[in-house]
Structure formats: C-alpha cells, structure tokens
Amino acid sequence: MTDLSPTPTRPSRLRTALSALIVSLTLNAAAQALEPVSWSLTTLQHLDDSQIANRALKIHAWTTHEGTGVLFIETREVPVVDISLRFSAGSSRDEDMPGRATMTLKLLHQGIDGKDAQTLADTFDQLGAQLTSSVDKDEVRVNLRTLSDPHTRRAAVELFTQRVSKPTFASAATERIKATALNELKLARQTPASVTQQALHAQLYAGHPYASAQAGNEQSIAQIEVEHLRAFHQKAYSASNAVLVIVGDISLDDATNLSIAVSQALPQGPKLAAIPLATGIATRPAHVHVEALSGQTHIMLAQPGVPANHPDYVALQVASLLFGGSGNNRLINELRHKRGLTYSAASAMPLWEAGGPWTISLQTDPALQDATIKLVKEVFAQWLREGPTEQELAAVKRRLAGNLPLTSASNAQMLEQLLIIGAHGLPRNFDALVMQAQQLTPQRIKAVINRYLKADQWVVTSLGPTTAQRPLPAPAP
Known part of the structure; x- marks a missing residue:
C-alpha cells in the first residue's frame, strides 16, 4: 500500500484481515478563529495509548442518510479521537487511466479554497492534529488524529472534512503531482520487490482491474488532466462509497453529529459497483x-x-x-x-x-x-x-x-x-x-x-x- 502521509510518524498496517486481527503476527473558518486552548496537552506527539488493554468494547454501527457506513467505539483513557474515512477508490478503479486514483489522493493535500498546501499544514500543526493518508488496489484512507477537547476537535474535523470533500484541484498543482508521479515511477523500477510483484499481478490478473499498476505508467500519467481527477473524486469519494470509523474520547451523540456533518459534506452519488471477483479467474502456469x-x-x-x-x-x-x-x-x-x-x-x-x-x-x-x-x-x-x-x-x-x-x-x-x-x-x-x-x-x-x-x-x-x-x-x- 502506498502511504501518502504528510507526517513521518505513522502506524504500520498489516494487510490481511486475520493478521490484522492478531496484530503481532505478520492508523477553516473555525480554525482561523481558533483561540488558545486551556489544555496542558497541546500536541499529540507525547500521547501514548499503546499500553491500554482489556477495554470493555462496544461497537456502535449506523448508516447516514447519505449512505455512509459508520462504526464507532468510545474510549476515555486518553484525550484523543481517531477518525478514518475509507473510500472504495483504489487503483482497481482506474479503468483506462492507471495512476488516477493515486494522483487524486495526492491532490487532496494541495489545498482548499482560501488555504494552500502550506497553510493547511500549518493550521493542522497549530491544532496539534495529525493527518495521514494511503492508497492501494482497493481503497483510499484519509485519517485524522486530534485532541478531544471540543473546540480543537471541531476545528480539526472541519478542516479535515473540507480537505477530503472540496479540494481545489488547481491546474498548477496537478502538473506538480504529474511530475512527482513520473519521478516515483523511475524510483520504483529500482526496487526489485516492487517490480517483481507488479510483473506477477500483471500475469495473474490479466484482464482484471488488479492487473493494473497502482502508480500508473508514463503514457497514462501524461494523459491525465485535472478534469479527470475532479470527475474521479466526484464519483469515488461520494458519501455512499465511504466507510467512516471513529474511535476515542467522544460521546455517541457527538460521534453521530460528526458523521452526519462529514457525510453531508462529501460528494453525493451512487455507491460504486463491486470489483469483479478474482476467485474464479482462469490462470495458466x-x-x-x-x-x-x-x-x-x-x-x-x-x-x-x-x-x-x-x-x-x-x-x-x-x-x-x-x-x-x-x-x-x-x-x-x-x-x-x-x-x-x-x-x-x-x-x-x-x-x-x-x-x-x-x-x-x-x-x-x-x-x-x-x-x-x-x-x-x-x-x-x-x-x-x-x-x-x-x-x-x-x-x-x-x-x-x-x-x-x-x-x-x-x-x-x-x-x-x-x-x-x-x-x-x-x-x-x-x-x-x-x-x-x-x-x-x-x-x-x-x-x-x-x-x-x-x-x-x-x-x-x-x-x-x-x-x-x-x-x-x-x-x-
């Protein structure tokens, strides 16, 4: 999975359900008006919840009116809320434009109306919030970790929501992303494991969306324009194509209100059809x-x-x-x-x-x-x-x-x-x-x-x- 996180510190992810379930075997207006917060904790860097265990867990689940599936667990041990939006918007959705899903996610980091990329990063830093994101064949994940103080949390969530739902898709930013993508392709060719794996998938999944290279290729990247990325975002980042997960120091009522606000802000449209099953694809040795x-x-x-x-x-x-x-x-x-x-x-x-x-x-x-x-x-x-x-x-x-x-x-x-x-x-x-x-x-x-x-x-x-x-x-x- 390609991790596009702007922060250097992030939890590693295991990519199988069983291994993940046994972790050790194989995460603006309001922001501009932000007043000083009376917490003694002003950053997440020194918070550590890795030793919290034996919690009595209750999983709450609901679906918003706009079609977003929501899962929530309330925990009160540390004053932190973790939020993740998962979209079925990975490279298997690229169709005839390999690399489009990866480039779309990268553009989420390039700015929103009234805030360029640097201003966004500075505002998140001022809030003491951490933002990470990643993409793979199936999905895009955009994650927020914020202090649970209501004032700070609301400002961070609002900025997070604007970033995911209303990126500017500026032409200049698109050209920068295209240049970066081409450089990354050159670097990937120097990584033996990556080259071997892509050659394997191209063989095994020939004719299936999984055969496509996640990073794309020179020809497809050259053809991708800002309107292609904007159209992909409108379709694949819709509320009905999303799963929202909330874990942390927040009440059920506040989590419900948060989910409604996020779901309403996302593009509206139908849920994308499932990727065709690869279980029965014909293979030859x-x-x-x-x-x-x-x-x-x-x-x-x-x-x-x-x-x-x-x-x-x-x-x-x-x-x-x-x-x-x-x-x-x-x-x-x-x-x-x-x-x-x-x-x-x-x-x-x-x-x-x-x-x-x-x-x-x-x-x-x-x-x-x-x-x-x-x-x-x-x-x-x-x-x-x-x-x-x-x-x-x-x-x-x-x-x-x-x-x-x-x-x-x-x-x-x-x-x-x-x-x-x-x-x-x-x-x-x-x-x-x-x-x-x-x-x-x-x-x-x-x-x-x-x-x-x-x-x-x-x-x-x-x-x-x-x-x-x-x-x-x-x-x-």
Missing part, C-alpha cells in the same frame, strides 16, 4: 523473468485466493501461516534450515475485496533460481497431499489466541479492525475470525487448500541476472 543486475534473484509464485467474507477465507489464511507464515514452518525448514538457499521465505494472502493472491515469496542465489523454484513446487505438492499435522495447527492456534488481546491494545489497532470490518462486511466482533480459526481441523485445511490451490498452476515471476544454473546443495541431515 507461466514463468516471466525480469532481467536485472542483482546479487540475489527475487522470486514470487502465486495463485488466486479468496476475499475475507468468503466461507473458506480463514482456512486459507491459516494455511498460509502454516506453510510459510511466522515462526517455524514448512517453507523455511526446507529452504533455509535444510539447504541454506535463502535467509527468508514466506507465504501470504493479502486482503483484497475481490480476492488477493495466495503468494510465496523468497530470494536466492541467481545460479540456483530454477532449482529453487522446482523445490518450492515439490514441497507445496507434498503439503497438498499430506496437509498440516495436529501439532503444526495447534501451535498456530496458540499464537492466534495469545495475540488476540492486542487487537484492542490501542486506538489505532481498533481503528484498523473497524476499517476491515466495515470494508468487507465482517462480523462486528474483533475475535470472530480468530475463533473460527480455533475450530479448524487438519482435515478441513487439507480439503480447502486442495479445493483452491493446485500443485501445477503456479504463476511465477523472478527478477535477477541470467546466469548458468547449478543443482541444489544436498540437504542437511
């Missing part, structure tokens, strides 16, 4: 190699996965933990411990609305690329035949259960859970998916992985130098 000067070859293998609201999502997510997730697993045992082929190897299934790819990723010696890919496929084929053991599954269940309390250890973590719940229509219960995982058996996991994953259907990408290939070293006894 293939291997694309990207030539690059590198001391290591980057390798990714993938097959289509399922969305978070799918009945088999939890089983597939636990399967990724078992095969190549955290701790000791099949993949790392075979590749690192027995043969010393790689320092790290992992499997994961990202949380995407239409179903993220079940992916294996690793790095190895360029001369061992072909043999390593063959070994990974053999190890996976054996795993399909055997399934996990009782001991392997029990160890993952213990880790999941042990880390469950961390899902509500801070406002930021609760905000993340609520965003996932709201975006994917999941049960309004932080432990729902983890409790489902506790009911899994080795037999169920074996049946599910054989239903969706095939030993001979891998889409593979690699990036590194072409060189003579060697056989694998003998495994350690």
Whole structure:
C-alpha cells in the first residue's frame, strides 16, 4: 500500500484481515478563529495509548442518510479521537487511466479554497492534529488524529472534512503531482520487490482491474488532466462509497453529529459497483523473468485466493501461516534450515475485496533460481497431499489466541479492525475470525487448500541476472 502521509510518524498496517486481527503476527473558518486552548496537552506527539488493554468494547454501527457506513467505539483513557474515512477508490478503479486514483489522493493535500498546501499544514500543526493518508488496489484512507477537547476537535474535523470533500484541484498543482508521479515511477523500477510483484499481478490478473499498476505508467500519467481527477473524486469519494470509523474520547451523540456533518459534506452519488471477483479467474502456469543486475534473484509464485467474507477465507489464511507464515514452518525448514538457499521465505494472502493472491515469496542465489523454484513446487505438492499435522495447527492456534488481546491494545489497532470490518462486511466482533480459526481441523485445511490451490498452476515471476544454473546443495541431515 502506498502511504501518502504528510507526517513521518505513522502506524504500520498489516494487510490481511486475520493478521490484522492478531496484530503481532505478520492508523477553516473555525480554525482561523481558533483561540488558545486551556489544555496542558497541546500536541499529540507525547500521547501514548499503546499500553491500554482489556477495554470493555462496544461497537456502535449506523448508516447516514447519505449512505455512509459508520462504526464507532468510545474510549476515555486518553484525550484523543481517531477518525478514518475509507473510500472504495483504489487503483482497481482506474479503468483506462492507471495512476488516477493515486494522483487524486495526492491532490487532496494541495489545498482548499482560501488555504494552500502550506497553510493547511500549518493550521493542522497549530491544532496539534495529525493527518495521514494511503492508497492501494482497493481503497483510499484519509485519517485524522486530534485532541478531544471540543473546540480543537471541531476545528480539526472541519478542516479535515473540507480537505477530503472540496479540494481545489488547481491546474498548477496537478502538473506538480504529474511530475512527482513520473519521478516515483523511475524510483520504483529500482526496487526489485516492487517490480517483481507488479510483473506477477500483471500475469495473474490479466484482464482484471488488479492487473493494473497502482502508480500508473508514463503514457497514462501524461494523459491525465485535472478534469479527470475532479470527475474521479466526484464519483469515488461520494458519501455512499465511504466507510467512516471513529474511535476515542467522544460521546455517541457527538460521534453521530460528526458523521452526519462529514457525510453531508462529501460528494453525493451512487455507491460504486463491486470489483469483479478474482476467485474464479482462469490462470495458466507461466514463468516471466525480469532481467536485472542483482546479487540475489527475487522470486514470487502465486495463485488466486479468496476475499475475507468468503466461507473458506480463514482456512486459507491459516494455511498460509502454516506453510510459510511466522515462526517455524514448512517453507523455511526446507529452504533455509535444510539447504541454506535463502535467509527468508514466506507465504501470504493479502486482503483484497475481490480476492488477493495466495503468494510465496523468497530470494536466492541467481545460479540456483530454477532449482529453487522446482523445490518450492515439490514441497507445496507434498503439503497438498499430506496437509498440516495436529501439532503444526495447534501451535498456530496458540499464537492466534495469545495475540488476540492486542487487537484492542490501542486506538489505532481498533481503528484498523473497524476499517476491515466495515470494508468487507465482517462480523462486528474483533475475535470472530480468530475463533473460527480455533475450530479448524487438519482435515478441513487439507480439503480447502486442495479445493483452491493446485500443485501445477503456479504463476511465477523472478527478477535477477541470467546466469548458468547449478543443482541444489544436498540437504542437511
């Protein structure tokens, strides 16, 4: 996920629902008229709610008249309110203009009527508020953290709302953003993991919106004009296409009023249609190699996965933990411990609305690329035949259960859970998916992985130098 936050300090986000639910396993007029606030706390920099735990949580949910879904948790431990607006406005909505979603979000930071980008930043600083934003294939998130003092909160929320709902879309700012986007494309080509991943998605999702590069390309960026961005904002940043999450030191009545004000200020229009499911897309086994000067070859293998609201999502997510997730697993045992082929190897299934790819990723010696890919496929084929053991599954269940309390250890973590719940229509219960995982058996996991994953259907990408290939070293006894 591309993070466009203007502030250097921000919480990292885990991009799968199950991992996010177990955080440790894999957040103007009124402003101009602002008077001094009689709080002893004038900044958020020294507030720390990371140790808050064991809260009695009550999730409130409602939908505004304009169609915005709202989720709210009241917490009173620290005088802070965290707010996040999530729009189904990621790069999968770019259609024939790759890069449009990313550029639209960047322009939200360029100013509103009467305030340019610097004035906006200065005003947020004066309020002691923090603003962050991010974009990925599915979504845009714009987040505000503010002190809960009513005077400060109202001024910060008003400015936040104006920034999201009524950006100026100035032509000069658009040209600056286009120039920045072109420079970022050049930098991205120097990041092996990014290039390998995009090549993988282009293969795996050919013909689907997920195949498009999130950052766009030189041709599409050159064609994007300010009217294209303004039209995208009007359509994709509408109230009915939004989820609003509020966590913190604010009453239910005030949260309700806040949600109404935000929803009414956003553009009005219909909710966008869901992205077509990628679960059943036809794939053919293939291997694309990207030539690059590198001391290591980057390798990714993938097959289509399922969305978070799918009945088999939890089983597939636990399967990724078992095969190549955290701790000791099949993949790392075979590749690192027995043969010393790689320092790290992992499997994961990202949380995407239409179903993220079940992916294996690793790095190895360029001369061992072909043999390593063959070994990974053999190890996976054996795993399909055997399934996990009782001991392997029990160890993952213990880790999941042990880390469950961390899902509500801070406002930021609760905000993340609520965003996932709201975006994917999941049960309004932080432990729902983890409790489902506790009911899994080795037999169920074996049946599910054989239903969706095939030993001979891998889409593979690699990036590194072409060189003579060697056989694998003998495994350690």
